[in-house]
Amino acid sequence: MKINPERLLGDLRQLRSFGATGPGVVRLALSPVDIEARQWLAARMADAGLDPVIDGVGTVFGRSRKPGPALLIGSHTDTQPTGGWLDGALGVMVGLEVARALAENDETRDVAVDVASWIDEEGTFAGFLGSRSFVGDPVEETISSATSRDGQRLADALASAGLSGRPRVRFDASRHIAYLEPHIEQGGRLEAAGKSIGVVTSIVGIRELRLRFTGQRNHAGTTPMSIRRDAGAALVAFIGRMDEAFRQLADADTVWTVGRIELDPGSLSVVPGQADLYLQFRDANAQRLWAMEAKLAELVADFNAQGGVSVALTAADAAEEPVAMDEALQAHLARAAETVAPGQWMRMPSGASHDAQIIARSMPACMVFVPSIGGVSHDFIEDTAEEHIVLGCRVAAEAAAAILLAHRSS
Amino acid sequence: MKINPERLLGDLRQLRSFGATGPGVVRLALSPVDIEARQWLAARMADAGLDPVIDGVGTVFGRSRKPGPALLIGSHTDTQPTGGWLDGALGVMVGLEVARALAENDETRDVAVDVASWIDEEGTFAGFLGSRSFVGDPVEETISSATSRDGQRLADALASAGLSGRPRVRFDASRHIAYLEPHIEQGGRLEAAGKSIGVVTSIVGIRELRLRFTGQRNHAGTTPMSIRRDAGAALVAFIGRMDEAFRQLADADTVWTVGRIELDPGSLSVVPGQADLYLQFRDANAQRLWAMEAKLAELVADFNAQGGVSVALTAADAAEEPVAMDEALQAHLARAAETVAPGQWMRMPSGASHDAQIIARSMPACMVFVPSIGGVSHDFIEDTAEEHIVLGCRVAAEAAAAILLAHRSS
Numbered sequence: 001m002k003i004n005p006e007r008l009l010g011d012l013r014q015l016r017s018f019g020a021t022g023p024g025v026v027r028l029a030l031s032p033v034d035i036e037a038r039q040w041l042a043a044r045m046a047d048a049g050l051d052p053v054i055d056g057v058g059t060v061f062g063r064s065r066k067p068g069p070a071l072l073i074g075s076h077t078d079t080q081p082t083g084g085w086l087d088g089a090l091g092v093m094v095g096l097e098v099a100r101a102l103a104e105n106d107e108t109r110d111v112a113v114d115v116a117s118w119i120d121e122e123g124t125f126a127g128f129l130g131s132r133s134f135v136g137d138p139v140e141e142t143i144s145s146a147t148s149r150d151g152q153r154l155a156d157a158l159a160s161a162g163l164s165g166r167p168r169v170r171f172d173a174s175r176h177i178a179y180l181e182p183h184i185e186q187g188g189r190l191e192a193a194g195k196s197i198g199v200v201t202s203i204v205g206i207r208e209l210r211l212r213f214t215g216q217r218n219h220a221g222t223t224p225m226s227i228r229r230d231a232g233a234a235l236v237a238f239i240g241r242m243d244e245a246f247r248q249l250a251d252a253d254t255v256w257t258v259g260r261i262e263l264d265p266g267s268l269s270v271v272p273g274q275a276d277l278y279l280q281f282r283d284a285n286a287q288r289l290w291a292m293e294a295k296l297a298e299l300v301a302d303f304n305a306q307g308g309v310s311v312a313l314t315a316a317d318a319a320e321e322p323v324a325m326d327e328a329l330q331a332h333l334a335r336a337a338e339t340v341a342p343g344q345w346m347r348m349p350s351g352a353s354h355d356a357q358i359i360a361r362s363m364p365a366c367m368v369f370v371p372s373i374g375g376v377s378h379d380f381i382e383d384t385a386e387e388h389i390v391l392g393c394r395v396a397a398e399a400a401a402a403i404l405l406a407h408r409s410s
Numbered sequence: 411m412k413i414n415p416e417r418l419l420g421d422l423r424q425l426r427s428f429g430a431t432g433p434g435v436v437r438l439a440l441s442p443v444d445i446e447a448r449q450w451l452a453a454r455m456a457d458a459g460l461d462p463v464i465d466g467v468g469t470v471f472g473r474s475r476k477p478g479p480a481l482l483i484g485s486h487t488d489t490q491p492t493g494g495w496l497d498g499a500l501g502v503m504v505g506l507e508v509a510r511a512l513a514e515n516d517e518t519r520d521v522a523v524d525v526a527s528w529i530d531e532e533g534t535f536a537g538f539l540g541s542r543s544f545v546g547d548p549v550e551e552t553i554s555s556a557t558s559r560d561g562q563r564l565a566d567a568l569a570s571a572g573l574s575g576r577p578r579v580r581f582d583a584s585r586h587i588a589y590l591e592p593h594i595e596q597g598g599r600l601e602a603a604g605k606s607i608g609v610v611t612s613i614v615g616i617r618e619l620r621l622r623f624t625g626q627r628n629h630a631g632t633t634p635m636s637i638r639r640d641a642g643a644a645l646v647a648f649i650g651r652m653d654e655a656f657r658q659l660a661d662a663d664t665v666w667t668v669g670r671i672e673l674d675p676g677s678l679s680v681v682p683g684q685a686d687l688y689l690q691f692r693d694a695n696a697q698r699l700w701a702m703e704a705k706l707a708e709l710v711a712d713f714n715a716q717g718g719v720s721v722a723l724t725a726a727d728a729a730e731e732p733v734a735m736d737e738a739l740q741a742h743l744a745r746a747a748e749t750v751a752p753g754q755w756m757r758m759p760s761g762a763s764h765d766a767q768i769i770a771r772s773m774p775a776c777m778v779f780v781p782s783i784g785g786v787s788h789d790f791i792e793d794t795a796e797e798h799i800v801l802g803c804r805v806a807a808e809a810a811a812a813i814l815l816a817h818r819s820s
Contacts, residue, residue: 187632204631208678219787220667221614221692221761222597225660227785232668233653239646250635257630258642259678261671268618268669268690268726270788280678282631316678351631375637377629378680 001101001108001397005390008097011044012389015077015093016085024380025085028148029078029120029129030058030157037077041092041117048100050115056166057143058119058158059130064099064112068175069407071400072363073098074116075181076355078124084382086184086389090370092117094182094393101397102404111404114176116169118355125154131358133168171362177407178329179365181356182396184384188375189348196391197345198369199333202284203357204253204349205322207293208315209279211238211300215309217265217273231275232263234309238299239277245295246281249288253349256281256292284322284349323357326364329403333368336398341391352377368395411511411518411807415800418507421454422799425487425503426495434790435495438558439488439530439539440468440567447487451502451527458510460525466576467553468529468568469540474509474522478585479817481810482773483508484526485591486765488534494792496594496799500780502527504592504803508810521814524586526579528765535564541768543578581772587817588739589775591766592806594794598785599758606801607747607755608779609740613767614663614692614759615699615732618725619706621648625719627675627683642673642682644719648709649687655705656691659698663759666691666702694732694759733767739776739813746808747778751801762787778805 018037019027027034038060042052045062052062060077064070075091095115102108118130126132126139126146133139146154158164190198215229239258246256260278279296283289300313330347337345348369356365370392373383428447429437437444448470452462455472462472470487474480485501502525509523528540535556536542536549543549556564568574600608625639649668656666670688689706693699710723740757747755758779766775780802783793 185632186629187634188637189632189634192637206631218785219596219762220665220669220690221616221763222595222599222787223665223761223785224597224599224662225665226662227598227602230667232671236646236649236668239643240650243643252634252636255630255633255635257640257678257681258646259630259673259680259682260676261642261673263669263671266670268667268688270669271667272669278678280630351633352629353631375628375633377632 001105001394001401003097003101003393003397007100008093008393009386009389011093011096012089014040015089019079022380024382025079025083026081027077027079027083028081029122029124030161034078035161038117041077044096045115048096049103050099053169054163056163056168057129057133057139058161058163059133059169060117061169062096062099062115064114066110066112068112069177069404070112070114070175071404072114072116072176072179073396073400074118074355075183076121076130077117078120078122080122080378082380084377084379086382086384087186087377088121090184090389091182094396097393098397098400102401108401108404113400121355124148125157128355128358131355134171135358135362136170176363178326178403179356179359179363180329180396180400181354181365181367182392183354183367183369184377184382185369185372186352186377187372190346190369190371191373191375193346195344195346196341196371196388197337197395198348199330199337199345200325200350200367200369201330201347202325202349203323203354204282204284204351205286205289206280206282206320206353207289208317209296210314210316211277211279212312212314213238213275213309215273218271220269220271223271228271229309230271231309232272234311235261235275235277238303238311241299242296245299246292249291249295254281254283254288255351278316282351286322289322320353323360325366329364329366332399332402333366333395336395336402339398340394368392411515411804411811413507413511413803413807417510418503418803419796419799421503421506422499424450425499429489432790434792435489435493436491437487437489437493438491439532439534440571444488445571448527451487454506455525458506459513460509463579464573466573466578467539467543467549468571468573469544469579470527471579472506472509472525474524476520476522478522479587479814480522480524480585481588481590481814482524482526482586483590483806483810484528484765485593486531486540487527488530488532490532490788492790494787494789496792496794497596497787498531500594500799501592504806507803508807511807512811518811518814523810531765534558535567538765538768541765544581545768545772546580586773588736588813589766589769589773590739590806590810591764591775591777592802593764593777593779594787594792595779595782596762596787597782600756600779600781601783601785603756605754605756606751606781606798607805608758609743609747609755610735610760610777610779611740611757612694612735612759613733613764614694614761615696616690616692616730616763617699617703618727619689620724620726621687621689622722623648623685623719625683628681630679630681633681638681639719640681641685641719644721645671645685645687648713648721651709652706655709656702659701659705664691664693664698665761688726692761696732699732730763733770735776736774739774742809742812743776743778743805746805746812749808750804778802
């Protein structure tokens with residue numbers, strides 16, 4: 001399947017110019033520059049022979065004029081507050097290039113590829129808003145009440161962009177047979193393994209929890225160690241036990257992170273009376289996540305049974321369960337990768353969240369990764385070698401053709 | 411030596427009314443209500459037959475009209491931002507009551523007791539400003555450049571209070587033979603031991619240090635545990651080693667506290683790339699403080715030799731060396747305590763800093779403690795039983811008489 005690398009890279013560079021900040025991109029969902037980028041994207045879709053709409057939440061959807069069944073390829077074009085040029089953007093522009101390439105190829109001239117840029121994957125207002133709307137989540141409440149960190153109301157942002165009240169694009173069971181999301185890896189595993197393509201087996205589940213330790217605030221000079229109930233010291237001791245317990249449960253892909261610690265009152269002269277630990281852990285295996293939660297509850301109970309400092313465990317965010325990628329789509333991507341880049345690909349879980357985990361509720365979904373240089377993302381210096389961008393697009397095009405042709409002949 | 415408990419408690423209650431906030435007191439150095447309290451105090455000193463001045467930094471000094479030698483008794487009447495009614499205030503009002511009591515007693519009618527309320531012990535602008543000025547520290551630079559946390563300039567506060575350019579009270583070697591500072595304990599050791607009076611042996615030295623851990627900021631989902639350089643996890647591991655090492659070096663009075671931890675960027679989804687730990691430790695033994703510093707430097711070197719996350723140690727504040735209280739004054743206070751409260755007193759170090767550690771540079775100095783209920787201070791609920799306040803004043807009066815009479819007869 002022949003793609004046009006210069007056209008793909010040219011589109012990516014042009015998209016990068018919307019919100020360009022040094023080597024990075026600042027293009028928050030529904031900001032003026034994001035709306036400009038969406039209008040440009042809709043025009044590029046029209047140039048490619050797709051019928052584009054910007055829907056009632058801001059998702060850009062390019063529908064092939066060909067009758068279904070259709071393969072949907074997409075990702076997002078909004079960015080983090082200090083974002084890179086490829087996170088999300090890559091998958092949308094690869095989708096557009098695959099749609100053009102298949103239309104230009106005799107064998108696939110009649111198949112339908114729809115392309116989507118889901119709004120607000122990065123959560124400026126509400127994470128995954130576009131993909132959630134697409135699969136039929138009740139997002140009306142979100143639309144009317146969500147606000148950004150800066151205090152802007154989502155409803156006002158939609159009104160400013162002229163999108164209020166527009167229809168929202170919805171999953172069409174009579175048309176959409178599968179979803180592919182090409183993406184940068186955002187980690188360093190492909191690079192470390194010397195591979196160029198990752199076929200994603202699953203998107204990990206996530207738990208976010210707060211552990212609050214309550215002791216006794218005291219003068220740090222006049223309170224002997226023997227009578228202290230130091231909430232900070234208890235927190236540190238707990239982390240040691242938790243690390244030990246989690247190491248017993250983990251496999252090589254399990255990750256857990258203490259991203260924030262807050263000691264109260266935070267003065268050098270005061271023994272902390274309260275200490276908060278914010279914990280996140282991720283795994284592709286739902287049973288392991290449950291086992292880690294159970295272990296944590298056990299550690300908390302043991303800790304409280306000791307007396308002294310007490311600890312309370314609460315959810316800091318809703319639990320996300322792991323989402324397995326469709327096996328048949330994995331097989332198509334694996335065959336495409338072996339054709340285009342023999343021996344240079346591997347299967348791997350996605351440690352980051354993606355729109356694909358939402359879309360997978362409605363239809364078979366799968367992802368394909370290209371390497372992130374130095375494993376860096378969510379940063380201005382995020383980058384991927386051009387040859388890997390092109391390779392990823394070739395794999396996506398091969399797989400797309402195979403998926404659609406297999407469906408037609410079945 | 412007969413004192414007047416009702417007069418003492420009445421004065422303390424009246425001082426409490428300046429800045430009263432619930433059960434606590436907010437009377438920051440040189441605030442309008444603090445200046446009012448100083449004017450009231452100066453008037454009470456005049457009533458007691460002392461010649462009062464409010465000097466060029468705000469210290470209230472009541473000089474006995476009797477010729478020297480004089481015993482100086484004092485503490486401070488400024489408070490913490492959320493202060494209690496006795497921290498500092500107790501020592502000043504006990505000093506005034508002792509001056510009055512000795513003047514009313516035939517045997518001590520002719521001895522001189524001067525009374526001081528040192529400005530800004532609590533460091534609204536510059537900690538120990540009054541006592542530092544008294545002993546001859548070059549404070550001119552401080553007066554012209556210090557600002558409060560709220561951004562107010564010390565020079566402006568002095569001008570507002572009408573104090574700019576006034577002479578500053580200075581230590582008079584031909585007059586002052588010793589300094590006594592009665593104070594609340596601010597800890598729970600007297601209470602725990604069932605004692606009513608503490609004779610202070612030394613004021614502990616303090617070290618305040620920052621340990622900055624530098625690793626690699628990374629995505630908490632896509633970065634396997636095996637390749638992380640997590641600055642927060644390194645900080646936690648370091649604390650474990652430090653606690654173990656310090657426990658080997660410590661005696662029962664050694665204290666160390668991690669009062670603040672900051673992980674950067676502090677997001678649940680990001681492996682911390684930088685982590686700061688703020689450490690304070692205190693001990694009455696200078697050699698032990700040096701040994702703890704040396705051990706810390708050794709732990710830092712060992713840690714850096716491992717590679718991965720690096721750590722850098724810097725001073726967060728100037729080192730304070732321990733200050734021994736004068737042996738002869740301790741003996742006078744011990745005898746007075748045994749007379750007034752037989753078997754109810756103990757010797758103990760002060761874990762908190764006090765003006766006495768500054769004044770001790772110029773003359774023999776010692777402190778006497780009364781119990782803090784529940785060991786609480788620097789808090790609105792700080793309190794001491796009235797019987798302990800009165801007992802502390804009796805011990806101070808007995809000791810003051812003995813010190814002055816012993817000096818006269820020598």
